[in-house]
Amino acid sequence: MKRVRIIALNTDRKRILEHLQNSSLVEIQHIEQPEEGYSRIDTASQLQQFERNSQLMTQASKILDKVSPEKKSLLDAFRGKREVEPEDIGKIAAGSPKVIGICGKICDLEKQRADYAAERVRIRTLMAQLEPWSGLDIPMNTADTASTAVFIGTFPKMFDDITLSEALAQEDETLIFDHEIFFSSVNLTCAVIYAPKTQKEQAENVLRTLGFTRPLNPTSRTPSEKISRLKKKDDELVKKISQATEGLKKYVKYRAMISDTKDYYMLRSDKYRVISELDESEHTFILYGYIPEEDCDQLEELCLRIADCIVEFSEPGDDAPVKLKNNKFAEPAESIVTMYSPPSKDDVDPTPILAFFFYFFFGMMFSDAGYGLVMVIATTIALKVFKPDKSMRNNLKLFQYCGIATIFWGLVFGSIFGDAPAVFYKLFTGKEITMAQMLPWPVLDTQKDALTIMILSIGLGLVHVLVGMGCKFYVCMKQKKYAEAFFDTGLWMTMLIGFAVLAAGMATLPVLVTVGAGIAIASAVGLVLTQGRAKKGFFGKLIGGVASLYDITSYISDLLSYSRLLALGLTTGVMAQVFNMLSTLMGTNVIGILFMIVIFIAGHLITIGLNALGSYVHTMRLQYVEMFSKFYEGGGRKFEPFAVRCDNFKMKNSNEM
Amino acid sequence: MEGIVFAILAASLATVLSGIGSAKGVGGAAQTAMGVLSEDSSMFGKMLVLTLLPGTQGLYGFIVGFLIMINCGVLGGEVPTLMQGLAYVAASLAIGIGGMISGFAQGKASVAGISMCAKDESNFSKAMVSITLVEIYALLAFIVSLLMVISIPGIKM
Numbered sequence: 088m089k090r091v092r093i094i095a096l097n098t099d100r101k102r103i104l105e106h107l108q109n110s111s112l113v114e115i116q117h118i119e120q121p122e123e124g125y126s127r128i129d130t131a132s133q134l135q136q137f138e139r140n141s142q143l144m145t146q147a148s149k150i151l152d153k154v155s156p157e158k159k160s161l162l163d164a165f166r167g168k169r170e171v172e173p174e175d176i177g178k179i180a181a182g183s184p185k186v187i188g189i190c191g192k193i194c195d196l197e198k199q200r201a202d203y204a205a206e207r208v209r210i211r212t213l214m215a216q217l218e219p220w221s222g223l224d225i226p227m228n229t230a231d232t233a234s235t236a237v238f239i240g241t242f243p244k245m246f247d248d249i250t251l252s253e254a255l256a257q258e259d260e261t262l263i264f265d266h267e268i269f270f271s272s273v274n275l276t277c278a279v280i281y282a283p284k285t286q287k288e289q290a291e292n293v294l295r296t297l298g299f300t301r302p303l304n305p306t307s308r309t310p311s312e313k314i315s316r317l318k319k320k321d322d323e324l325v326k327k328i329s330q331a332t333e334g335l336k337k338y339v340k341y342r343a344m345i346s347d348t349k350d351y352y353m354l355r356s357d358k359y360r361v362i363s364e365l366d367e368s369e370h371t372f373i374l375y376g377y378i379p380e381e382d383c384d385q386l387e388e389l390c391l392r393i394a395d396c397i398v399e400f401s402e403p404g405d406d407a408p409v410k411l412k413n414n415k416f417a418e419p420a421e422s423i424v425t426m427y428s429p430p431s432k433d434d435v436d437p438t439p440i441l442a443f444f445f446y447f448f449f450g451m452m453f454s455d456a457g458y459g460l461v462m463v464i465a466t467t468i469a470l471k472v473f474k475p476d477k478s479m480r481n482n483l484k485l486f487q488y489c490g491i492a493t494i495f496w497g498l499v500f501g502s503i504f505g506d507a508p509a510v511f512y513k514l515f516t517g518k519e520i521t522m523a524q525m526l527p528w529p530v531l532d533t534q535k536d537a538l539t540i541m542i543l544s545i546g547l548g549l550v551h552v553l554v555g556m557g558c559k560f561y562v563c564m565k566q567k568k569y570a571e572a573f574f575d576t577g578l579w580m581t582m583l584i585g586f587a588v589l590a591a592g593m594a595t596l597p598v599l600v601t602v603g604a605g606i607a608i609a610s611a612v613g614l615v616l617t618q619g620r621a622k623k624g625f626f627g628k629l630i631g632g633v634a635s636l637y638d639i640t641s642y643i644s645d646l647l648s649y650s651r652l653l654a655l656g657l658t659t660g661v662m663a664q665v666f667n668m669l670s671t672l673m674g675t676n677v678i679g680i681l682f683m684i685v686i687f688i689a690g691h692l693i694t695i696g697l698n699a700l701g702s703y704v705h706t707m708r709l710q711y712v713e714m715f716s717k718f719y720e721g722g723g724r725k726f727e728p729f730a731v732r733c734d735n736f737k738m739k740n741s742n743e744m
Numbered sequence: 745m746e747g748i749v750f751a752i753l754a755a756s757l758a759t760v761l762s763g764i765g766s767a768k769g770v771g772g773a774a775q776t777a778m779g780v781l782s783e784d785s786s787m788f789g790k791m792l793v794l795t796l797l798p799g800t801q802g803l804y805g806f807i808v809g810f811l812i813m814i815n816c817g818v819l820g821g822e823v824p825t826l827m828q829g830l831a832y833v834a835a836s837l838a839i840g841i842g843g844m845i846s847g848f849a850q851g852k853a854s855v856a857g858i859s860m861c862a863k864d865e866s867n868f869s870k871a872m873v874s875i876t877l878v879e880i881y882a883l884l885a886f887i888v889s890l891l892m893v894i895s896i897p898g899i900k901m
Binding site for chain 1: 793797803804807810868869872873876879884886887891894
């Protein structure tokens with residue numbers, strides 16, 4: 088990584104920035120204060136404008152999606168973004184005022200639609216309120232006649248003709264009244280009460296005690312008339328809503344244009360954000376940034392070609408970002424490293440080691456030649472057909488390499504879609520055969536040789552951990568921390584090797600036991616002597632040294648953790664076996680064969696899904712927890728160049744990230 | 745001959761107990777994940793991974809159960825003696841109980857991981873690794889059960 092400073096004339100600013108964005112070579116460095124004699128340009132108002140525009144477009148696209156959902160297949164997720172030339176962006180820019188207009192209209196139509204819908208809700212509520220009154224043949228707000236007082240309203244209780252008369256009579260025996268009930272349910276009774284005008288006050292008192300209330304907005308029409316008017320209004324609204332929807336549908340054809348323009352505004356706001364970071368004087372500006380060493384020449388050539396400017400490179404400071412650079416074999420695993428944390432400047436790039444062990448362990452856990460083949464074929468097709476973007480391409484490649492390792496381990500464990508070949512051989516010939524007999528090379532049976540595979544797993548784990556510690560040793564040597572390298576890491580490494588030799592000796596040569604024990608004891612003595620070196624006083628040093636031996640528990644638990652290699656390998660094998668057995672249950676008649684095909688495909692898809700997930704997660708854990716903990720610090724920052732970064736398209740021939 | 749009853753009991757125990765653990769773990773995680781998905785459905789892939797993590801215990805139990813069936817005469821192998829049958833029960837308890845309780849624990853870790861991931865998607869791998877820390881105990885239980893189950897037919901009891 089290099090630090091770069093570009094000094095150029097303000098008149099060339101637009102052109103230089105555009106080229107930098109299109110080529111994505113440089114990450115712009117953010118510096119708090121401008122240099123002496125320079126100032127910063129405030130672009131907040133432009134940024135706000137772009138933000139508003141792109142929000143408008145997002146809103147418009149969402150509305151269009153609601154009106155006519157876009158047909159998208161799941162596989163489209165693999166497809167790469169469209170490639171565009173710089174001129175195409177110019178065309179999008181020229182069309183942007185028109186698109187803003189269109190989006191405005193779309194949003195207006197949607198607002199109308201929402202208003203109509205709200206109005207409909209209001210009308211429907213009114214209609215529902217009037218529904219119980221539909222039998223009433225006088226207007227709701229009928230006033231008293233010359234001699235009769237009329238009360239139209241509701242009781243919060245259930246009444247029928249008899250109970251209502253009783254209730255009214257009970258309250259006031261002297262009251263003369265007549266009533267009509269229009270609707271009655273558990274806690275609502277709609278009724279009209281007539282009483283002589285002379286007793287109006289009396290009747291009011293009685294009704295009040297019974298909880299009688301008059302309707303809130305009585306109309307001057309009869310309820311049925313009112314309902315039919317409302318119905319007409321409602322129908323009109325329905326028509327208006329469908330008109331607005333039709334209107335919106337006319338704009339669906341602009342969908343691609345709208346999302347392109349939205350991206351264009353995102354690009355522009357990126358650019359203006361950079362402009363606000365530039366140091367500017369009256370005629371010139373200065374741009375600071377970071378650039379990977381190998382791209383320096385390209386940048387210099389580009390800048391000098393398009394403008395009169397000065398390009399200077401210098402050594403980067405401590406806060407420089409990191410760009411991982413690996414060969415084709417290791418590159419797909421970069422995402423696994425970045426997911427943990429990009430390396431700090433003191434770290435070695437762990438990607439090549441991680442890549443190898445990742446593929447290797449994934450293969451051992453997934454361990455089926457058939458599944459591996461499916462993975463390799465599927466990823467190869469996806470890579471060829473969809474031409475995915477770089478990050479997706481790397482993910483697919485990761486699984487392609489994992490698939491190859493899976494095939495390897497599947498052959499070692501004698502597993503091809505579980506024991507499918509043996510099962511089918513038996514089904515059609517009736518002869519018993521095992522996978523071990525079918526395959527010409529010696530296989531390790533995950534069930535019969537479980538113990539062997541467990542020892543193998545832990546052995547591989549030891550190698551993995553030792554490689555991790557080797558990296559620590561290397562890093563310490565590079566930083567000239569010799570004590571840490573030899574005492575803290577080297578002695579533990581020899582200790583682990585000693586134990587390994589000892590264990591191997593127990594199984595084979597007794598002489599190795601002595602050798603192994605010797606190495607382990609010597610390392611332990613070394614640890615006791617050196618691990619307390621930071622402590623004060625003789626006893627402090629001694630206790631520190633002895634206590635450090637307790638770390639052996641963490642190494643043991645690390646190693647035991649690798650037994651998951653066996654467990655997950657076995658899980659895959661047994662699940663596949665179960666589905667093979669189920670698929671042959673119906674025999675060899677026509678129905679049996681159909682049944683077999685369905686169960687075989689569905690069953691193995693389930694197995695692939697579950698176990699690929701398990702293998703992926705557990706491989707990752709082995710890398711992060713068991714190996715990275717030995718040497719890797721992380722905490723670096725990923726190199727994020729100033730680039731064309733949007734949802735729909737990418738710049739042709741740019742450095743993809 | 746009596747041994748087969750116990751062998752079948754053992755297969756059931758291994759499958760059911762660890763299945764309970766996974767069912768509870770995945771169930772809780774799925775509830776939380778759906779809460780997150782109701783806000784942002786684009787996280788479905790990540791949520792699916794985190795939800796499925798406590799599901800492995802049930803799988804391990806099932807495999808032990810299946811191996812017992814293969815060994816004890818249900819799907820092949822020889823009918824075990826009474827003592828061998830009891831030995832199967834004893835062996836199945838490791839993954840049964842270990843799977844169940846680690847399933848509960850991993851479910852809780854999953855729920856927390858999902859909440860963490862919902863706040864910031866970049867926390868996904870940290871959540872995933874932290875949740876798998878629980879898994880090792882189910883794995884150890886599984887391996888112990890497994891080694892015992894495959895060696896029982898060879899032991900004369």
